[in-house]
Amino acid sequence: MTPHDAYRHLVSHSRETAYLKSIRRLLAWDQRTHLPRRGHAHRAGQLAFLAGLIHARLTDPRLPEWLERAADADAPAAPDEAQAVNLREWRREYHRASRVPQDLVVALAQAAAEGESAWGRARPANDWAAFRPYLENLVSLKRQEAQALDLGDEPYDALLDGYEPDETAAALQPLLARLREALAPLLRAIGEAPRRPDPGLLRRHFPRPAQEELARLAAQQLGYDLAAGRLDPAAHPFSTGIGPGDVRITTRYDEHYFPTSFFGTLHETGHALYDQGLPPHHWGTPRGEAVSLGIHESQSRLWENLVGRSLSFWRFFYPLARRACPALGEATLPDFHLAVNDVRPSLIRTEADEVTYNLHIIFRFDLELALLRNDLRVADLPGAWNERMEKDLGLTPPDHAHGVMQDVHWSAGHFGYFPTYTLGNLYAAQLFHQARLEVGPWEEHFAAGDFSGLLDWLRRRIHHPGKSFRPRELIARVTGKTLESDELVAYLKEKFAELYNVRT
């Protein structure tokens, strides 16, 4: 077998696996949007069967030989860039898939499924004692998984690397500690500001058809191609890239709270714009895929917050919103803009504003790191949670449902996932800053509903390169700076000092 043949085998193997994953995403999309209630058991069977097929392909015994032979290519002066990227990523994928023994994979899948359904029952009942044994089992299995993956002395890193390649706890700890330190005084200053938003403004009656019209309009205006996508309602909003020409988003409607569907749609549109911008001719190979969860989240946060909660954005959209939603009444643009930027400590992460959101993430990261290191027992988790809630946000959860049991992640075994949200915010701030330097002031364009300058820049610098670079390398190449918290802190300080008329 020549190196060329080996590479060809790898490409077709990768494409076929990608078709299976794409079919799985389509089934999952249908499951969460249209599936009749009585079809769920059969759908679970279909998904489990596909999961087995996909895992078998990822650990195909022919892969090591192909990978080895393909690497023997008589290194041309300028090696094919896509080939180098693909080989690097296939090697990584094979390593991660083959290191974990089959019986542990099965035990983890089972524990995650049981954990998530136990969480679903225990959370509304506020029954920590019922949930605790499932979480203990999961932490122990995740430690075994980390050990099997064998990525150094820090077990947490092996799990984190599954979501954010090459990221480490050692690199994250000082970064997040600096961010936390900078956010505390800003939050305090805003809390003491005399200027307060009127939260009632967004809690009037906004009929669903009007919200749907606005959501669709906003997604399209930002550049989402509806001929290559769809917008459907779903209980838990998500975006999913089925394949080239088919990237779908969903949103949730609350007739008594304006932000739910609108900002939810902007968020998912950000994810979808990334998937719609990936190079289609590389589809089915790593060169055509997104970099990481964190980079994906940077795209959603950028459009949702840095664009979607800016004054220039609302200079364009507010007249449209007011026409569609007469309940906004006489509220002025500055009133409305302040209301969608309401900053106040809250118990629930998913409802947090731009300033407090990262505080929720940072303490989750500290707690899950301590769990994986065996420095914290699951039994002591609720106490540790409440302590940090009080220290960082000044609030005491009234029950576990509004505290340690609020998120689904840990119940499904997703340890190492939370930091990708804050990484997304950090990347977003750094990218947004750099884009503005290169594209020039865009406030007047935004106010006219034209976001193409920013989107074109993101297409060229972030979307088209696919998985060519690891997250931090991509950020360093595009912005000329290593990842830091400075840009996010500067953005938050400038924006909220002005909005709340405070000194920071």
Ligand code: ZN
């Ligand atoms: Zn997201």
